[in-house]
Structure formats: structure tokens, C-alpha cells
Amino acid sequence: MTVDDRKAATVEETRPDRSARLAGLIRAARQGDEEALGQIVTELSPLLWQVVRAAGLDSRDAEDVLQTVWLRLVAHLDDIHDSGALTGWLVTTAKRESWRVRAVGRRQLPADQELFAELPDTGPGSEEQVIVDEERRALWAAIGRLSKRCQDLLRILAFTPRPDYTAVAAALGMRIGSIGPTRGRCLTKLRALLAEDAAGGAQ
Amino acid sequence: MTPPDPRLPSADEPLDAADFGLLDDIRGLFEAADPMPPDLPERIRFFIALRDLEIEMARLADEEQLAVAARGPEQSRTITFDSESLTIMIRIDANKDGTVRVDGWLAPQQRREIEMKTSADSLTVTSDEQGRFAFPRVPRGTAQFVVRPAEPGPGGAGRSVVTPALIL
Numbered sequence: 001m002t003v004d005d006r007k008a009a010t011v012e013e014t015r016p017d018r019s020a021r022l023a024g025l026i027r028a029a030r031q032g033d034e035e036a037l038g039q040i041v042t043e044l045s046p047l048l049w050q051v052v053r054a055a056g057l058d059s060r061d062a063e064d065v066l067q068t069v070w071l072r073l074v075a076h077l078d079d080i081h082d083s084g085a086l087t088g089w090l091v092t093t094a095k096r097e098s099w100r101v102r103a104v105g106r107r108q109l110p111a112d113q114e115l116f117a118e119l120p121d122t123g124p125g126s127e128e129q130v131i132v133d134e135e136r137r138a139l140w141a142a143i144g145r146l147s148k149r150c151q152d153l154l155r156i157l158a159f160t161p162r163p164d165y166t167a168v169a170a171a172l173g174m175r176i177g178s179i180g181p182t183r184g185r186c187l188t189k190l191r192a193l194l195a196e197d198a199a200g201g202a203q
Numbered sequence: 204m205t206p207p208d209p210r211l212p213s214a215d216e217p218l219d220a221a222d223f224g225l226l227d228d229i230r231g232l233f234e235a236a237d238p239m240p241p242d243l244p245e246r247i248r249f250f251i252a253l254r255d256l257e258i259e260m261a262r263l264a265d266e267e268q269l270a271v272a273a274r275g276p277e278q279s280r281t282i283t284f285d286s287e288s289l290t291i292m293i294r295i296d297a298n299k300d301g302t303v304r305v306d307g308w309l310a311p312q313q314r315r316e317i318e319m320k321t322s323a324d325s326l327t328v329t330s331d332e333q334g335r336f337a338f339p340r341v342p343r344g345t346a347q348f349v350v351r352p353a354e355p356g357p358g359g360a361g362r363s364v365v366t367p368a369l370i371l
């Protein structure tokens with residue numbers, strides 16, 4: 001049994017719904033609707049936070065970069081017409097701005113291995129918590145064994161709304177097949193590590 | 204070295220349900236390991252709303268928490284913002300009714316119009332000749348101060364000074 005088998009099916013906003021809604025928000029924001037722009041900020045800031053933190057910025061610099069990226073978007077709204085283009089543009093701009101800030105400050109990369117030493121606490125447990133914790137621990141450890149590049153890529157993709165996967169995958173340099181992004185090297189490696197771990201545990 | 208497991212997925216295939224499940228779990232783990240400050244989007248929205256003003260940004264220079272013994276466990280916060288032309292010092296005290304009182308001082312001392320933007324609405328007061336101003340009762344939450352130009356109107360000198368948003 002894999003982790004997702006047990007997960008309750010979540011109501012996922014379908015591709016046309018979300019894309020149409022975001023395209024509407026972009027249109028309204030271009031005409032000066034602050035509320036529409038605000039909704040876009042609220043929806044996509046968690047993704048940008050992970051992009052910027054994966055690039056090694058501390059919290060304070062990360063906040064500054066997010067502010068800069070959103071301000072820059074306001075100036076570029078005329079060039080952006082759909083949700084994929086919006087998300088792809090935001091991720092690319094956030095990465096570039098993070099590199100720029102890192103270069104100026106010559107900051108150290110954080111000790112990523114420390115991040116993966118402990119399982120993050122996700123709050124109160126249920127009756128299934130022990131098994132779930134075991135799987136989460138295995139997943140967290142497996143992510144920790146990936147290359148930094150794969151860690152960052154999966155971290156960013158995990159926060160990307162599904163309809164925008166193709167645009168963001170392209171911005172991250174993932175291969176795109178005929179019907180969208182392919183699984184790619186990083187997810188394949190992660191699944192191999194998890195399978196290895198499960199096989200080891202069964203012996 | 205074991206040979207590759209033929210049951211393992213190939214990198215060239217499209218993402219499947221197992222991949223999406225893994226990505227959801229990865230999101231949950233990173234949300235717990237490195238959460239975005241929950242008020243950040245709101246602060247960015249405040250900041251964007253001010254973009255068209257000709258402004259001078261003030262930076263947080265100092266913050267102190269002082270226990271006010273006479274008032275029991277309540278704490279008083281003093282925050283200093285610096286900008287090119289102005290220093291803004293504010294002191295935040297809790298009122299008994301759950302609101303807060305904000306006392307402020309401008310240096311150099313001067314009479315200016317001061318607007319406080321909160322998530323609900325915005326309040327405006329004027330400082331006295333000594334640069335003192337006060338908002339006696341304001342709701343808790345996000346707040347941001349805008350000190351208006353010294354001489355408004357056509358040909359008016361000075362720029363608005365804006366502080367970062369803070370949580371009262």
C-alpha cells in the first residue's frame with residue numbers, strides 16, 4: 001500500500017475551472033482591481049516561498065524577494081494572459097531574484113542535510129498516525145538522499161497547482177512529453193529509493 | 204549493486220496517480236518543515252496597494268518588548284522605523300477591551316498627517332508641533348503607517364514615508 005492509497009480523495013479543482021478563474025483574475029488585476037490581484041498573491045505566494053527558500057535565502061531575504069517579485073508582476077501584467085504563463089513567470093522571476101540576492105550577499109547555502117535529519121511535526125496524530133509517520137519518515141529520508149537539484153525541483157513542483165505543471169516544469173527545465181511533463185529523473189529516483197527502502201524493511 | 208527493478212517506473216512516462224500522491228505528501232512535509240509566515244500574503248497585498256504613491260520606505264530599526272509591571276502581564280512594544288528624512292517611533296499598549304493604543308513620535312519634530320492602514324479600514328490623525336500623535340483604540344491585526352507629505356498640494360515638498368506592515 002502506498003501513501004496515496006490511504007489518502008482521502010480530495011476535491012481537486014479541474015483544469016478548466018481554475019484556469020478560467022485565474023485568467024479572469026489576471027484580466028481584472030490588469031484593469032486595476034486590487035482585490036483580484038490580492039487573490040492571486042494569496043494563492044501563489046506559498047509556491048514562491050518554497051522557490052525562494054530552496055534557493056537558500058533566509059526568511060527576511062525571502063520576504064523581500066517575494067515582495068519584489070509581486071511588484072514586478074504588476075508591471076508585467078499586460079504580457080501575461082493565462083494561469084500557466086503567470087505561474088511559470090512567477091517561478092522563473094523568483095528564482096532569478098533569489099540568485100541575485102544570494103550573489104550580492106554571498107550567503108552560505110543552508111545545511112540541507114540538517115533539514116532532513118528530523119521528521120517535520122505536522123500536528124496531532126490520528127489512530128493511523130504511527131503507520132503514516134513511518135511512511136512520512138521514509139519519504140522524508142528518501143528526499144534527503146536525492147541530489148539538491150532534485151530536492152528543489154520536487155519541492156517546487158509539489159506546491160504547483162496541477163493545471164500549471166507543464167508551465168512550471170518547463171520553467172524548471174523538466175522534459176515535457178506529448179501530454180504534459182514526464183515523470184523525469186527525480187521522481188523516478190525517489191520512487192526507486194522508496195521501493196528499495198520498503199524491500200529492505202520486509203526482509 | 205542490484206539490477207534495476209523492472210517494475211519501477213520509467214522516467215519518460217507521464218506523471219501518474221502515484222507521482223501525484225507523492226507530490227502531495229512532499230508538499231505536506233515541506234509545509235511543516237519550512238512554512239511560509241501566514242501573514243506574508245496580507246503584508247504583500249498592503250505593500251502592492253501603496254505602489255503608486257511617491258514614497259520613501261522606512262525600515263524597521265529597532266524593536267523592544269517592555270514588561271509594564273504596573274499593568275500586570277501586559278507588555279508594551281516600542282518599535283522604531285528609520286527612513287531617509289524621518290524617524291518614526293511607535294509604542295503599542297494593550298487596552299482592556301482587546302484593542303490596542305498606539306502612541307507615536309516623529310523626529311525631527313513636525314506636524315504631519317499620519318494614516319494608519321489596518322486590514323479593516325484606515326484612520327488618519329495629525330501630529331502636534333512636537334511630532335507626537337496617538338491612535339487611542341485600534342483593532343489588533345496588520346497595520347501599516349503612512350506619513351503624508353509635509354506640504355501637500357501642487358508644488359508641495361516632501362514624500363510620503365511608509366513603514367513596513369506590522370502585527371499589532
